[in-house]
Amino acid sequence: MPILEENYDVVVVGAGHAGCEAALACARLGLETIMFTVSVDSIALMPCNPNIGGSSKGHLVRELDALGGEMGKNIDKTFIQSKMLNESKGPAVHSLRAQADKQDYSREMRRTLENTDHLTVRQAEVSEIITDGKKLKGVKTFSGAVYHCKAAVLATGTYLNARCIYGDVSNETGPNGLQAANHLTASLKAHGVEMFRFKTGTPARVDKRSIDFSKMEEQFGDKKVVPFSFSTDPAAVQKEQVSCWLTYTNTNTHQIIRDNLDRSPLFSGAIEGTGPRYCPSIEDKVVKFPDKERHQVFVEPEGLYTNEMYLGGMSSSLPEDVQYAMYRTVSGLENVKIVRNAYAIEYDCINSRQLNATLEFKEIEGLFSGGQFNGSSGYEEAAVQGFMAGVNAAMKIKGKEPVVLDRSQAYIGVLIDDLVTKENHEPYRMMTSRAEYRLLLRQDNADLRLRKIGYDIGLISQEEYDRILWKEKAIESEVERLEKTSVGANERVQEFLSSHNSTLLKSGSTLAELVKRPELNYFMLTEIDDNRPQLPEDVAEQVDINIKYEGYIKRQMQQVSQFKKLESKRLDADFDYSTVPSLRREAVQKLNLYKPMNIGQASRISGVSPADISVLLVYLEQLRHKKK
Known part of the structure; x- marks a missing residue:
């Protein structure tokens, strides 16, 4: 019986946030790409929270945008409320979050995908991967059709062998009652892929008409909205916003939960998968924090x-x-009516230590993966992984160097490095505390850090590239002017300082020195700075931060310099660590298992101690001298 056979450069399996970014990246780089989904109506679905961004996640979205991804642009078109979080704290932890119109977000992303050249969207379930030895050759769908390809990106999200559970009810479905993908896991296991069983969950959706908002605290969006995308005109996102609301559980809520823990599948053993530590269910919170009253x-x-x-x-x-x-x-919520029940969802994902930093499988050439399939959680974490997997699939096909961001370059680098070097036995969530160099990796300077890399990849236009070159020069020039411009202790300056409760001058001062005062900033100095050039707000913001945090930034740059030295010491992927004398057995096992790219990555593998790294460095130095 004849079967359908087609040829593509890249196959993307899944159309969630990871799949969308992977498919767009490949297609925009000129590769013939096909993206499979169990339902075209679930493209860029938001099955859980209705927002994009948030603490640390906002950093990921802005970095993705700086590199040429789509998520930031899409939420700018479809948000209904926007808020900059942590504004009372330093700029390193400022993070943008926007409430989305879920249906509009999905519809807009689908429109983008369907109108992208070189990209085909196909509704079908991929059931097998096809290999020749350890090299990917294509995929097969449940219908038997074969799609030959040069590379594939697996972005299956929470759909593999998915099971939705609440109480005694268990449905073999994906999120929101959508069809699960029940066949691919067997094929992956047959190819030696190690699988995990993870769990996540979602709260109930309720009818707005049954809520008494007068008993809740209204949460407003920002009066001045900051767009996610560096390409979005700020004027285009200033619009009327809807409110969110804040309320609290209480001791009565907690007692009902405690009284029914024996009926919770989380505690009865009905749920096998491991859930996210940093996004627990309400029953988890009540059990783990018994003293908390709300x-x-x-x-x-x-x-x-x-x-x-x-x-x-x-x-x-x-x-x-x-x-x-x-x-x-x-x-x-005393009279609340539920529209959709809360539920937990179990699904298959991989042990991410099987991946290189490029997100390509170590043992299956040409097969890449991204998103919750890699054992992470969150739309934003998924999107950036999908993008990087897609980019590296494209680079491999084009015969170009892979794109790997390190921990000093981006939160994306931190996320992927953590996934491929650490033992992740629960869904991984990005947090600002995971980034050692977070003062440098701010969400406000993501374009300055990554725009040029996006240009080199081929996903940032010449116009956007020229803009970032101009921005760099404008910031440098203005900082230099402020450092060289002095003001005296004249009446005008003293009145300005007095009006802002700032210590009066006894002698002259540079404008840069005044900016560094905690009660002042660059924007305030317009009152005494007659020669100030007219600069866009994003440039002025960078000038203010660069001057005010100069000492901290320099210190962190020195730390990065030390980090780079370890990252520059490359390791052979075929190196046998059992040949290194005095290296502990656990270190040998872990290093041979993970096959790190460099000494820096080796030092971050759990089970490898600083002493092991010292032994390894000495041995490598001895080898180098022998070769001479």
Whole structure:
């Protein structure tokens, strides 16, 4: 019986946030790309929280945008509320978050995909990978069709052997009741891929008409919206926004949960998968924090098209009757009506140590992967992995050097390095605390850090590249002017200082020295700086930060310099660490298992101590001298 056979450069399996970015990157680089999804209606689906960004996640989205990704542009078109988080703290932890209109977000991304040259969208379930030895040759769908390709990106999200659970109810479906993908896991295992079983969950969606908002705290968006994308005109995102709301659980809520823990699949053993530590269910919170009398509940709209509201902070897999009982103890939710039950979802994913830093499988050439399939959690973490996997698949096909960002360059580098060097036995979530050089890796300077790399990849236009070159020069020039411009202790300057509760001058001072004062900033100095050039706000922001945090930035740059020395000491992928005398057995096992790219990466592998690294460095130096 004849079967359908087609040829593509790249196959992308999955159309979630990872799959969309992978497919767009490959297609925009001129490769014939096909993206498979179990449902074209689930493209860029947001099955859990209705927002993009947030603490550390906002950094990822801006970095993705700087490199040429789509998520930032898409949320700028479809947000309904936007807020810069942590503004009372330093710029390193400022993070943008925007509430999305879920349906609009998905629809807009689908429109982009379907109108991208070299990209085909196909509804079908991929059931097998096809290899020749250890090299990928293509994929096969459940219908038997074969799609030959030079590389593939697996971005299956939470769909592999997915099971949705609440109470005693267990449905063999993907998120939101969509079809699960039940066949690919067997093929991957047959090819030697090690699989994990992870779990995540989501809260109930409730009817807006059944909520008493008068008992809740209204949460407004920013008066002045900052766009996610560096390409978005700031004027285009200044629009009327909708409100979110804040309420709290209480001791009654917690008692109902405790009384029904025996009915929770989380505690009865019905759920096998490991859940995310940093995004726990409400029953997890109540058990792990017994002294806490209340937990925050964020009530967020799912979109302008619907009355569904998302109950952030109350993820659960408790039975339906318990969900009603506990939700109705919360202030403002006394008469709430559930539209969609909360549930937990189990799914298959891989042990990410099987990947190189390029997100290519070490043992299957040409097969890449990204997103929750790699054992991470979150739309943003998924998107950046999908993008990097797609870019590296394209680079491999084009015969170019792979693109690997290190920990000093981007949060993306931190995320991927953590996935491929650490033992991840639970869904990985990005946090600012994971980034050692977070003062340098701010969300406000992502374009300055990564735009040129995006240009070299081929996903940033000449116009955008020229703009970043101009921006760099403008910042440097203005910082230099401020450092060279002195002001005296004249009446005008003293009045300015006095009006801002700043110490008066006894002698002259440079404008840069005034900017460094904690109570002053670059923007305030317009009152006494007559020669100040007219600069765009993003340039002025960088001038202010570069001067105010100069000492801290220089110190972190020195730390990066030391880090780079270790990263520059390359390691052979075929090196046998059992040949190194005095290296501990655990270190030998871990190093042979992970096959690190360099000494820096080796030092971050769990089970490899600083003493092991010293032994390895001495041995490599001895080898170098012998070769001479």
